[in-house]
Amino acid sequence: xxxxxxxxxxxxxxxxxxxxAAETARQLVERVTxxxxxxxxxxxxxxxxxxxxxVIQNSPVALGAQNLFWENEGxxxxxxxxxxxxxxxxxxxxxxxxxxxxxFGETDETVNKKIQAAIQVGLKPxxxxxxxxxxxxxxxxxxxxxxxxKKGLEGLVSDQLDTLIxxxxxxxxxxxxxxxxxxxxxEAHQFIRSLVKKTVDNDLAESIRILYGGSVKxxxxxxxxxxxxxxxxxxxxxxxxxxxxxxxxxFK
Ligand code: PEP
Numbered sequence: 001x002x003x004x005x006x007x008x009x010x011x012x013x014x015x016x017x018x019x020x021a022a023e024t025a026r027q028l029v030e031r032v033t034x035x036x037x038x039x040x041x042x043x044x045x046x047x048x049x050x051x052x053x054x055v056i057q058n059s060p061v062a063l064g065a066q067n068l069f070w071e072n073e074g075x076x077x078x079x080x081x082x083x084x085x086x087x088x089x090x091x092x093x094x095x096x097x098x099x100x101x102x103x104f105g106e107t108d109e110t111v112n113k114k115i116q117a118a119i120q121v122g123l124k125p126x127x128x129x130x131x132x133x134x135x136x137x138x139x140x141x142x143x144x145x146x147x148x149x150k151k152g153l154e155g156l157v158s159d160q161l162d163t164l165i166x167x168x169x170x171x172x173x174x175x176x177x178x179x180x181x182x183x184x185x186x187e188a189h190q191f192i193r194s195l196v197k198k199t200v201d202n203d204l205a206e207s208i209r210i211l212y213g214g215s216v217k218x219x220x221x222x223x224x225x226x227x228x229x230x231x232x233x234x235x236x237x238x239x240x241x242x243x244x245x246x247x248x249x250x251f252k
Contacts, residue, residue, distance in 0.1 A: 004209050006225065007165060007232035008249045009041040009126060010239025011066060011094060011213075012048075021048035025055040027242035032249050035060050039232075040249055041092050041126075042239065046080055053089035064092035064126065067100055070113035082121045093123045094234075096152065098130055098171045108151030115152060115164070124163040126211070126234065127152055129192070133172035141170075142191055149195045158201045166192055166210045167234040173214025175236055182223050185212045189229035218247035225251050 016024065021044040032040055043064035044052045053063050069079035085093060095118065096111035111127070118125040129148040131141045145168075153161070168188045170180050180188070189210045197205035212224050213234035224230050239245040 004207065004231045005039055006037070006251075007039040007041065007209055007211060008245075008251075009064060009092070009094075009167075009211065009232065009234045010043065010245050011097070011234060011236050012042060012044045012240060013066070013099070013236060014045060015240055016044060016048060018048045018051045021045070022051040022055050024240070024242050025052045025061065028246060029056055029059040029061055031242055031246035032060055035249060037252075038249055042245075043092070043094055049085070049088045049090065057089065062091040063089045064094060065090045065123075066094050066097065068093045068095070068114055068118060068123070070110070070117040072117075082117045082123050086121050086123055091124060092126055092165075093118045094126045094128065094167075096128045096148075098128060098169060098174060102171075108148055111148075111152045112154050116156065119156070119160050119163070122163070124165060126165045126167055128167045128169050128213070128234070130169040130171050130174075130214075136170065136172065141188065145188060145192060146195060149192060150199055153196075153199060156200075158204050161200060161204055162207070164204075164208060166196075166208060167213050168192060168210060169213035169234060175215070177215050179215045179217075179220055179224075180212070182227050185224060186227040186229055189227065193229055216248060218244055218251075221248045221251040 041062045041064045043066045065085045068082050072081045095114045100106040115125045131144040135144050209231040211232040211234045216233040216235045217238045
């Protein structure tokens with residue numbers, strides 16, 4: 001048995017105007033009020049952070065950002081920093097999502113800088129890793145995870161990492177309707193936990209929350225959460241609707 005507290009996080013990607021995001025947040029708060037045994041986070045677009053925060057403050061739902069830049073301020077057109085995100089109510093920051101790696105050139109090195117920037121201001125990093133379909137077919141899943149985790153956490157020590165969350169998101173399962181089997185997900189999670197043990201330390205490996213992401217829905221969350229090393233979920237599509245996301249939150 002583990003005492004890791006589950007986290008169910010919603011990534012709203014580039015969906016919803018601020019008014020729509022605030023309304024979905026309102027519907028979600030209505031449905032999850034009274035939930036005390038699961039941490040809940042939603043990450044709307046930057047434009048919706050403030051309006052969503054107004055709706056969720058004093059509720060069980062916390063705010064997250066989908067990305068951040070590693071400098072605190074400067075001439076970096078189009079970017080946003082960790083202190084700025086903190087100042088509008090963010091508690092979490094998603095870092096290294098596969099869509100950022102695929103479309104916006106993020107690398108293990110930039111991911112590492114972003115994790116450091118988040119930690120410096122007390123933003124909890126949700127550090128995403130995962131293999132592509134080709135890498136899985138070529139039996140490279142574990143070596144890809146090994147590289148992403150080691151490089152992403154390079155230079156960081158246990159004391160800095162107590163708020164870190166890792167999200168295992170096989171790229172082939174994101175937005176495709178294909179979910180990793182419970183056993184495939186468990187194998188990857190167990191491997192990631194063993195890597196944290198090897199590269200950081202045993203206490204962190206025991207306490208760190210590792211989320212699964214990739215076509216999580218109300219119908220598959222309970223079985224995933226039965227796996228001993230799965231501590232929650234990062235949910236894309238099914239988090240856009242308050243009813244389906246609240247069913248995932250109430251997976252027990
Ligand atoms: C994601 O965006 O992190 C994700 C897992 O998306 P989906 O749930 O839609 O596969």
